[in-house]
Amino acid sequence: MANVAVIGAQWGDEGKGKVVDWLASRADIVVRFQGGHNAGHTLVVGDQTYKLSLLPSGVVRGKLGIIGNGVVLDPQALLSEIDKVTAQGLKVGPDNLRIAENVPLILPLHPALDRARETARGQDKIGTTGRGIGPAYEDKVGRRSIRLCDLAEPETLSAKLDELLLHHNSLLRGLGAPEFPKKELLDGLLALAPKLLPYADTVWERLDDARQAGKRVLFEGAQAVMLDVDHGTYPYVTSSNTVAGSAAAGAGVGPDAIGFVLGIAKAYATRVGSGPFPSELHDETGRLLGERGHEFGTVTGRPRRCGWFDACMVRQAVKVGGVKGLVLTKLDVLDGLPELKICTGYRIHGEVVKRLPAAFRAQAAAEPIFETMQGWSGSTRGARSYAELPAEAVKYVRRIEELVEAPIVLLSTSPERDDTIMMRDPFAG
Ligand code: IMP
Secondary structure, three states: OOEEEEEOOOOOOOOHHHHHHHHHHHOOOOOOOOOOOOOEEEEHHHHHHHHOOOOHHHHHHHHHEEEEEOEEOOOOHHHHHHHHHHHHHOOOOOOEEEEOOEEEOOOOHHHHHHHHHHHHHHHHOOOOOOHHHHHHHHHHOOOOOHHHHHHHHHHHHHHHHHHHHHHHHHHHHHHOOOOOOOHHHHHHHHHHHHHHHHEEEEEHHHHHHHOOOOOEEEEEEEHHHHHOEEEEEOOOOOOOOOOOEEOOOOOEEEEEEEEEEEEEEEEOOEOOOOEEEEEEEEOHHHHHHHHOOOOEEOOOOOOOOOOOEEEHHHHHHHHHOOOOOOEEHHHHHHHOOOOEEEEEEEEEEEEEOOOOOOOOOHHOOOOEEEEEEEEOOOOOOOOOOHOOOOOHEEEEEEEHHHHEEEEEEEEEOOOOOOOEEEEOHHHOO
């Protein structure tokens, strides 16, 4: 049996939460390997809805959850999320949640800097979640992060804070934002230490033991390939690598441990925040998709921009993300539309191209080339087999498979966990 990595194949919000939950029930361990509490995974189990940002989705299914070193961890956000799900009846503690001791922490100065930067960018703002994700990753590669393990060494912590503040307070002064006093940060971290340190672990070793014991691991990606810091619509991206290759470095395993890579894509496209979106709809159909699909950000509540399925972009995500099979979600949102369009390429300054170029101006100039397909009048909602789908819906799915050059292995037809059509078991490799 293979391990499985799940990644988003568009701009996030593809419905990963449901798929990860479904797969988590069959895994032994669920690992988050990048991102932070900018992610929002909604899981509907019976009459309960869980909204997770940092906790690996497996905690809902009683599995061991691991937060890998590739994540940036906001301690306060983690503790609040644990309190929230505990109030919903879940048990989360050091016996079922382990956190890499080398995970970098998001401190209160990171969201402050994130927001000050966005304000300074004005009209050109990225539209970040304001959670401090970017500044925390900058500190990590700038080698001045405070990491979870530093909480166990108060002298190291104090010296590292001096170094960190030298950098940050200069920046905050430049942006006209208030400086951060060291004492407040140090006292805050020392107070958090006894609550956090029991979760600290040598994750790479735990995962190696799991591998030797033949356990199944699910790597839970956040955001999506088009928000990848290298491969996405830069600079309108998040600050981590969201492709499957990132699971190895972000968890502390070799690339061969990743196993089957499952990409998640919505049957149409959405994006939250700024940046290029060639197949975006600014009309009544776009509004309808947003309304039917409940397209509001889980983390920030912002309305998501909606558009037609962009097969050219998803094909690119399949290639750079290492996707071996796709899950198509929210097909039911398209029920009843008389015709559907699929973007198959772009016209850029008169030239036809079959990939989204890297340069910002070229991306912004990309006009979609659409192929039109007939819609269906019946319902796909809640379908659990191909036979229950209208013929036009099957054609739509098959055409997508062809264009993105990856098989669709799962179809999700409602937020309910069992409303899923499985063509191939990802754990079978
Ligand atoms: P950041 O990750 O907060 O820095 O935000 C950078 C960009 O990524 C913004 O456009 C956000 O809207 C987007 N983003 C971050 N996390 C998510 C997510 O989980 N779903 C969708 N978009 C996201």
